[in-house]
Each structure stands twice: as structure tokens, then as C-alpha cells.
Amino acid sequence: MTEIFGVPAPALFGQLLLGLINGAFYAILSLGLAVIFGLLNIINFTHGAQYMMGAFTAWMMLNWAGLGYWWALLLAPLLVGATGILIERLLLARLAGLDHLYGLLLTFGLALVIQGIFRNEFGSTGLPYAIPPELRGGQNLGFMFLPNYRAWVVVVSLAVCLATWLVIEKTRLGSYLRAATENPTLVQAMGIDVPKMVTLTYGFGVALAAFAGVLAAPIYQVSPLMGADLIIVVFAVVVIGGMGSILGSIVTGFGLGVIEGLTKVFWPQASSTVIFVIMAIVLLLRPAGLFGRAS
């Protein structure tokens, strides 16, 4: 068996792939956080819970309504995004003009409520969600075995991230969004319905989180706390990347996932802390983040 730095190649590539997958989730979630923060000036602490809601919606659709993975991939983001729109209209909109920290506290409270409800309903242990039949099996690449589903997750996440980037950077809608991030009052004065855009942006960010949740369901078990610890790592990713750049979020997300995967191979004990350590180093060298602008 081939070895690389004393580690069997299949193990190394396996962890690298898992790192890429984790990185895909970091990228999608930090992207959503960045888009929401840009327009609403709120750090959405509920993001992890909404990712979990996406996974649970897929599970409920399968077990209660018999709707499979592909339906879930389409409908779960829409449904969870709709709850996000309700949250924005009913709660977050009332925080206009207050310190940004109140948004963090409110969404933290919401996350506790949502996680508590799901734990009461489903217990704390994970529920299995099968890989869809079309994506079972895998390819033997010679140096490693590549499960089809994992390849799919990496490819589709990349596609979604890049599509989001294209929409924001290259379309008219995206230019409104960027303008409103810079100066909402001026954009409003030009006749664009900024409040509606704020609501839809929040809904979109939440839908992204739910989409990631559906993707994650067959890989990890579906459990009420699956998003709770993840969101804290994503916060660290956001601090490392800075929220100024969409492409920056994507690159940072995938990059850190890979670094975490490699750490799992070479120094397993440090794998859960490596991202936080990188955050500390980045704070020392470049406090505004790798892609951030100094404020």
C-alpha cells in the first residue's frame, strides 16, 4: 500500500475528502451568514438551528410523507426559508436602529427555542437518513475509494456557492443587494424596496443553511444538536475570512475544512481545535480577517 508521510494513502485521501465535505458546509453556512450580516447587520445565531431544521425537514418528509431526497433538496430550503421570512418580519424587523448585539441575543434565544423543541420531540440521539439510491456505491480511483454521495456533496456545494457569488457579483439584483449593503437609505431613495429585499435576503440565507442541512442528512445522523457546535466553528471561519467578500467566505470555508481533515490524519487530538487556533493566529497577524477590510 502506498504511503504518504507515513500515512496510508487511502486514509489520507479519505480524510481529505471528509475535510472537503466539512469545508463545503462551512462555506455554505458562512456564505449565508455573510450575506445576512451585510444587509441586516445581524449575526444570525439561529443559522445552526436552521441547518438542523433542513436535515429534519428532509427526515420528516421521508418518514411521514414518503417524499424522497430529491424532493427534500428542493422543498426543505423553501419551507425553512419561509420560516426565516416569518422570523425576519415578526421579530428581527423590530430591532432596527438598536445595537447589533441585540440581534445576536435574539437569534441565540431563537436557536435555544428551536433546538429545545426538536429535542423534546425527537430526543437527543441521531436519526438515520439513507443515501438516495441514485447516489449509492462509489468509484475506485486506484488510490482511494470515492463514495458517489460524497463526491456529489462536494460538487453541488461548490456549484451553489459559485452560483450565489455570480448572482451577487454579476446580476442586477446582486448589484442592488451590494448597494443596499453599502447605503440602504440611498438605495431606498432610488425607489427600491429595501425592507422587502432585507426580508428576502434573510430568507435566502436561511434557505442556504437548510440546503446544507439536507446535504448533511445522509452523511451525519439527523440530530437536534447537529448545528449547535457547527455554528460556533462557522463563527470562527467567519472571523478568519472576514465577512467582506463572498468569494473569500467560500475559499476560507473549503480551505479550513481541508486543513481540519489533514489534522485528523496527522494529529487527531488537535482536529477539533485547529480552526480555533488558526483563528487566534489570524487575529494576531491580520485582525480584520484574511479577506476583510479594516473598519
Place this chain on the structure above:
Amino acid sequence: MAARGEPVAIGPVAATGNGLRHQHLAIAGMVAALAVAPLVLYPVFLMKVLCFALFACAFNLLIGYVGLLSFGHAAFFGTAAYAAGHAAKVWGFPPELAVPFATACSALLGLVFGWLAIRRQGIYFAMITLALAQMLYFFYLQAPFTGGEDGIQAIPRGRLLGVLDLSNDLVMYWVVLAVFLAGFLLIYRTIHSPFGQVLKAIRENEPRAISLGYEVDRYKLLAFVLSAALSGLAGGTKAIVFQLASLTDVHWTMSGEVVLMALVGGLGTVFGPIVGAAVIVSLQNYLAGLGHWVTIVQGLIFVACVLAFRRGIVGELGRLLGKPL
């Protein structure tokens, strides 16, 4: 909806320098109430309230008087709990050494975390403190001396100065009350000192404080270390009282709870965190048997406080009386 404009800072009812007499009266009333409380209430419950009240006061020093929201204060509380537990159980330290040792550990940790976190402000500060605390959580999860999921159990309460037998709950209560009052009065003295005035100036307008020549970062760091040390004092005392240090003490839920206590009582008020701690600890006791309803209710209180009750209990009371409490 109006565009999201200039943020309104988190802060207390405008505190004026004159007339602190009502606050002194309130302190006297609080001491009297705490002195007779064990006649009416279970001392172990009271000790829990006092430990968390001190923790919440220490947290409030940062958010209320410097405007920094730390979402990782469990790191200091839990570190001190482990340090006190390890020192008392494994090294055989008496409580009068174990708790100061724990406080020193938290202060040192506060120096490192604060040094990193004050590089960013506002929302980033909250995320950084949360992430650093989570890093420490994972470290403690694996570290051999913490006992992993079991925690450090059966920590001996010992004898204070070789004389007072702390295994008696009532004796322990008087010691905890003394520790609480010492910490509380230190915070009270700090916020009314010239140093505290500078902290408030930083909270109100950081660029102006800088332009007046204050080295803002040093003030922030000192306040952070003080807050971390006092959180450690609370955590170390808690470990001795309950003879237990566990992962619960360092988990992010603990960081969230202390935020909630300060919020319910009133951010930036002197007595708010104490009232908030009493409310939340009572609530936890009351709902303990109801599964995850505790989390749900705490979350709902968060939402309700942010939407409709931002001044908190003591803040509202102070507004009604027309005097900052």
C-alpha cells in the same frame, strides 16, 4: 420598516454621579436580606444563586460598563472550577488556597483571551470569545485531568484556615456570602472609580476616548482580566460548594446562561445581574424535571427581553424610581 440606522448602544439608564446614597441603602438592604435568607430558604440553593450572581456581575462589568459582549465567559467559570477541583482533590489544597489559585488561573486565561479578542469590536468580539471558549471546551474534553464526561467529582470542601468545617452547609453559606460580597464590592468600587469612568467613556464613544489620549486597549484588557478573574472566583467557589467541576461549566450553554441572567436583571445596572441570577436559578430548579423545557423557556425569555424588556427588571425599577440601581 425604517432602514437600520445608527445603532443605539447597550447601556444603563443614564447614570449621574451625584446621589449614590440610594445605592448604598440598596446594598445595606441586600446584605441584610442575604443575612436572614438561610432562615427561610435552603442554603444550597442560596449558594448557587450567589455563585451565579457573582458570575453575572463579573460578566456585566464588561457588557454594561465597557460595552463588550463576551459570549465565552463559561471558559473562565469552568477553568476555575477545574482548577479549584484539581487543587483541592489531587493536590490537597485547603479551600483558602484552592479558590485563589483558581481565580489566578482564570485571570491568566483572561489575559490571553482578552489580548486576542480586543483586537475586534462589537459582533466580532462576541464571536471570537465564543470560539475561544469552544476551543477550550474541546481541550478540556480530552485533557486527562478534567475527567472528561465524568468531570471532577467528590471535591473535598475541607476546612477553611483549618478551623471552619465547610461540610456544614450553613458555615459554607457564610463563606460564600463573604466571597460574593467581596467580589461585588470590588466591582462596585471599580465602576465608580476614575478607571470605571474611563471604561464608560470607551463604551459611549471609543474614538473620542482615544482622541482624549486614553490607551483604550489597555483599559479594555484590564477590565477583561478583572471580569475573567471574578468569573473565576465564582467558578472556583461553585466547585467547592457543589464538590463538582464538569464540562457543563465550560460549555457554551453556560456562557449563554450568564448573558441571560445579566439581560433579565438589567445590563449595565449594579444589582441587575444578582436579581437575574436569582430568577434564572429559581427557574432552572422549578423546571428541572421537565426535560428540555428549560432550554425552550430560557430561549423565549431571551427573545422577550430583547424585544420588549431591554432594560431588565432592575433597569425598569430604576427608571420607575428615577434613580439608577
